[in-house]
Amino acid sequence: MTVGTEHPTLRExxxxxxxxxxxxxxxxxxxxxxxxxxxxxxxxxxxxxxLGPNGAGKSTTIKMLCTLARPTAGSAxxxxxxxxxxxxxxxxxxxLVFQEQTLDDQLTAExxxxxxxxxxxxxxxxxxxxxxxxxxxxxxxxxxxxxxxxYSGGMARRLEIARGMLHTPRVxxxxxxxxxLDPQTRALIWEDIHRLRREEGITIFLTTHYMDEAENAERxxxxxxxxxxxxxxxxxxxxxxxxxxxxxxxxxxxxxxxALRADGYKVERTEEGLTAYVxxxxxxxxxxxASVGVPVRTVRAHRPTLDDVFLHYTGREIRDxxxxxxxxxxxxxxxxxx
Amino acid sequence: MTIVTAPSTTPAxxxxxxxxxxxxxxxxxxxxxxxxxxxxxTRTRIMSGLIQPVLFLFVLGYGMSGLVGTVGxxxxxxxxxxxxxxxxxxxxxxxxxxxIVWDREFGFLREMLIAPVSRATLVLGKTLGGASVxxxxxxxxxxxxxxxxIHLTPxxxxxxxxxxxxxxxxxxxxxxxxxxxxxxxxxxxxVMQMLLMPMLFLSGALFPLNGLPTWLAFITxxxxxxxxxxxxxxxxxxxQNMSAIARAxxxxxxxxxxxxxxxxxxxxxxxxxxxxxxxxxxxxxxxTE
Numbered sequence: 001m002t003v004g005t006e007h008p009t010l011r012e013x014x015x016x017x018x019x020x021x022x023x024x025x026x027x028x029x030x031x032x033x034x035x036x037x038x039x040x041x042x043x044x045x046x047x048x049x050x051l052g053p054n055g056a057g058k059s060t061t062i063k064m065l066c067t068l069a070r071p072t073a074g075s076a077x078x079x080x081x082x083x084x085x086x087x088x089x090x091x092x093x094x095x096l097v098f099q100e101q102t103l104d105d106q107l108t109a110e111x112x113x114x115x116x117x118x119x120x121x122x123x124x125x126x127x128x129x130x131x132x133x134x135x136x137x138x139x140x141x142x143x144x145x146x147x148x149x150x151y152s153g154g155m156a157r158r159l160e161i162a163r164g165m166l167h168t169p170r171v172x173x174x175x176x177x178x179x180x181l182d183p184q185t186r187a188l189i190w191e192d193i194h195r196l197r198r199e200e201g202i203t204i205f206l207t208t209h210y211m212d213e214a215e216n217a218e219r220x221x222x223x224x225x226x227x228x229x230x231x232x233x234x235x236x237x238x239x240x241x242x243x244x245x246x247x248x249x250x251x252x253x254x255x256x257x258x259a260l261r262a263d264g265y266k267v268e269r270t271e272e273g274l275t276a277y278v279x280x281x282x283x284x285x286x287x288x289x290a291s292v293g294v295p296v297r298t299v300r301a302h303r304p305t306l307d308d309v310f311l312h313y314t315g316r317e318i319r320d321x322x323x324x325x326x327x328x329x330x331x332x333x334x335x336x337x338x
Numbered sequence: 339m340t341i342v343t344a345p346s347t348t349p350a351x352x353x354x355x356x357x358x359x360x361x362x363x364x365x366x367x368x369x370x371x372x373x374x375x376x377x378x379x380t381r382t383r384i385m386s387g388l389i390q391p392v393l394f395l396f397v398l399g400y401g402m403s404g405l406v407g408t409v410g411x412x413x414x415x416x417x418x419x420x421x422x423x424x425x426x427x428x429x430x431x432x433x434x435x436x437x438i439v440w441d442r443e444f445g446f447l448r449e450m451l452i453a454p455v456s457r458a459t460l461v462l463g464k465t466l467g468g469a470s471v472x473x474x475x476x477x478x479x480x481x482x483x484x485x486x487x488i489h490l491t492p493x494x495x496x497x498x499x500x501x502x503x504x505x506x507x508x509x510x511x512x513x514x515x516x517x518x519x520x521x522x523x524x525x526x527x528x529v530m531q532m533l534l535m536p537m538l539f540l541s542g543a544l545f546p547l548n549g550l551p552t553w554l555a556f557i558t559x560x561x562x563x564x565x566x567x568x569x570x571x572x573x574x575x576x577x578q579n580m581s582a583i584a585r586a587x588x589x590x591x592x593x594x595x596x597x598x599x600x601x602x603x604x605x606x607x608x609x610x611x612x613x614x615x616x617x618x619x620x621x622x623x624x625x626t627e
Contacts, residue, residue, distance in 0.1 A: 068452065092454040102445035106376050118368040119453035121361045 013093050013170045014080030019044045019203035020065065020171060024074035027060050034060040036226040037074060042171075042205055042219075047197060049217035050207040051306070053314075057226040058207035059099070062175050065205070066096055079170040092120065095164030095172040095202075099179060101156055105149040109140065109159050112148060113166055120167035134162040137199070138192045154185030158192055165196055172196075174206040178213060190216055211306040220306070222313055229313045238304040241312040244281035246288050249273035249297040259293040273298075365455045366463040373434060373467025377474070383433070387475050391426040395419060395482060398544065410584030415486045417588045420571040421543030423498070424505060427476035428563065431506040432534055434468030435513025438623075439526045442517075451623065461620050465510045472506035473499060494577040501573065504605065505566040508612035512562075515615045518622030537563050542571075548589045559594065562611040565604040568592045572601060 020042035027035040035057040042048040050058045063069035065078050067087040076083045079093040103112050110131060117127045135141040138158040148156060157177065164172050177193070178186040193216070197204055206217070214220050214234070221231040230237060250256040253273055260267045265288065266277045278284035281301035289296055377383065399415030399422070406414040441447035450460050477499055483490050516533065520526055538544075540554075541563035547555065558564050572590045580588075591598040 066452065088454045091452060096452060098445065098448065100445045100448075102449040104372070104376075104441075104446045105444075106379055107372065111372075111375065115368055115372060116449070116453075118364050119450065119455060121364075121454070124364075 015044060017077070017080045018042055019046070019079060020048070020205060021077040022061075022065070022074070023076070025061065025064060025071055025076050026073040027057075027064055027069060028072045033072075034226055035064070038223070038226075038228050039074075040221055040228060040231060042203060044170075045197070045201055045203055046219065047193075047204045047217045048206070049214045049220045050205070050223055051209065051211070051214040051220050051310070052207075052223035053209055056223045058209075058223055059175060060226075061223070062173055062205070062207055066094060066173055067091055092167070093170045095167070095169035097157070097160045097164045097172070097174045097177060099176045101160065103148045103156055103160060103163075105147065105151075105156075108145055108147050109135075109151070110144045112159065113163055116163045116166050122167050130166055130168075134165050137165060137196045138162040152185075154181050154188065157181065157185075158189060161189070161192055161196075165200065165202070168200070169202065171203045171205055174204065176207055176209070178208075178210065186213070211310070214306055222310060224314045230309070234306065237306065237309045241304050241309050243277045243279060244284070244301070244303045246276045246278060246281055246285055247273065247298075247300040247302070248276065248288070248292065250292055250294050251297065252294045255294050256292045256296075259291055260288065263291040265291070362455060362459045365453075365459050366466065369450075369460060369463025370467040370470065373437075373464065373471055376437070377434075377471040384475070384478075387426060387430045387433070388478065390429065391422045391479060392482070394425065394544070395422040395486065399486065409587040410581035412578075412580055412584035412588060413487065416488060416578075417546070418544060419483065419486050419488050420574045421541075421567060423476050423479045423502075424541075424563075424567045424570050425538055425543050426479050427472045427502050427506050428509050428538065428566075429534065430475040431468055431472035431509035432513040432530060434471050435464075435510050435517050436526055436530070437468075438464065438514055438517040439520060439523055442521060443523055447623075457623055458620050461511075461514060461616065461623065464514055465507055465616065465619075468510035468513070469503055469506035472510065473502040476502040476506070488574065489578055491577055494573065497573045498570070501566075501570045504608055504612075505563075505570065508562070508566060508608050508615070511612050511615040511619055515619040515622055518619050537561055540564070541567050542592070543567050546589050547592060559592070562607065564592055565599075565607040565611075568599075569601045569604050 018041040020040075022041070023039050024037045025035060025039070026033065026037045038057075038061065050061065052058050060069060064071050065076055065083060067083050067090050070084065078090045081089040081093065083090050104115070107115070113131045113134065114127060117130065122130055131144075132141070135144050138161055140155065140158060140162065143151070143155065148159065151159065161172075161174070161177070164174075174193070178189050181189070190213075193204060196202060206213075208214050217234065219231065219233055220237060221228045222237075223229070230240070232240070247270070248256065249272060253269065257267055257269065257274055260274070260276060268275050268277075276284075276288050278288065281303050285299065285301045289299060395415065395418065399413075399418045402418070403414040438447060441450070451457070480490065480495065480498070516529055517526065520529060540558045540561045542558060543563070547558050547564065547568075550558065568590055575585070575588070575590055592604065593599070
């Protein structure tokens, strides 16, 4: 049975609209407001990251966008469909990878994918080719017949990403995609994500509390206490908190200060020595050292990181928050033992 | 806000999804298949589903036989056999439903509930899957029939499987409902002990329902399992060569204030029970917060 009675333009995701449109989205649980009227757009084909500490409202937002939680106020459209009025269509056009593992580990990888393909109505004649395709995307083709219980945490996660891609969604939501995984596995997963973005042209919306993970995104929204406090490209965010610096200790700081100022550098005295502000520390460091004119004892070049950005906007470091991350890691390890 | 360059390749063409009845039927079949795959892969479950009824049949059956003796050529273990088969079906059905709690704990329930299919479809697939597994388990028990002197005919086997399926569907929907209301494995075990065991003991599976004290008789009449087990025993006994004395002694009828219920009414009660708990189970599995 096909849905012939409906207007055709309403059925397909609208590619001319942003992949995600959020306006004044709010979610309250009793007295607690987890998300406080946030608004933003995510362009088609973009990699967009929600960066924030645990409890900032990242997961609540993703739940609303995925129709798993009903907004208290405001609206959101995903793939052109309203998350409240058109929840079923939204669900059909999104892929989801949760923080917690959601595979059946008594089934093989392939059986898990076939189950998903049927759930999402992938036509029977396309199921096999599509399964082969997503196995390729995450480089797990040689393990497709294995029980998921034999998979490592990283492999299971990649399988979940493959599964999220199976029904050709327009937007792939990744909630803390690499939490609890070792650095090599995280790198591998990011290779997968970039490959499927490149080859399938999908929009990727992720939440993370890892700075280095957020660096993979084209734009980052920093969320804290349910509000977006900064939203821009990673480089622009870094530039917004200050320029690159080169800290110097010399045998004669006064002479060095004068020499640098004479060469047109913006330099300040600090407790340890001198700090020069430059546009690009990598290319400037040689010239700065050359123009000092006196022997240099130490040189430290620094470019603002997302840590600095986060500190600047929230007044604290993200690494202080561990609670939720530890729990998920435990849940994952627990799941693997099952 | 900044504009971001679009990826160089064109997006994969979206798959035109199957919708409507065909799509939902495929999902039912898939959920059903998953239950069967999981059943076949967990040998311990098959074994544990067999051991307890076998214990009841041989240990309790033969033990009580000495006490009750042979009446009109009929033994207590012959009497208890249908009850024990039913017990095996009921326990397997309830434990199939248990896998929903398992799925919730390990996240797979979320994968199912987020999918663009109706919840009733998932519950139906789950119910049919659990019921099939339970009926298979009950059918395995048929091999014990000759050992206790129960004579099987092809017609009887068909009747038994049909009744096993009905009983299994009813108990799986009930189990899914219970599972939908609890979120932790530990509480499920407690609920099973407090619900399943009393239901089995008060269902006439292990002793005849006639001649009980009034209060006990009353409770057994409130138990839906009573109405699933009585017809099961009736079709089995009808296929045996039983003397009139044996029939009177090992009565199979359920009475309401002295009125013997016809089989169709007993079966209707089971069907209504199944439908009610199907609806409740469907409502119980909530998708959103």
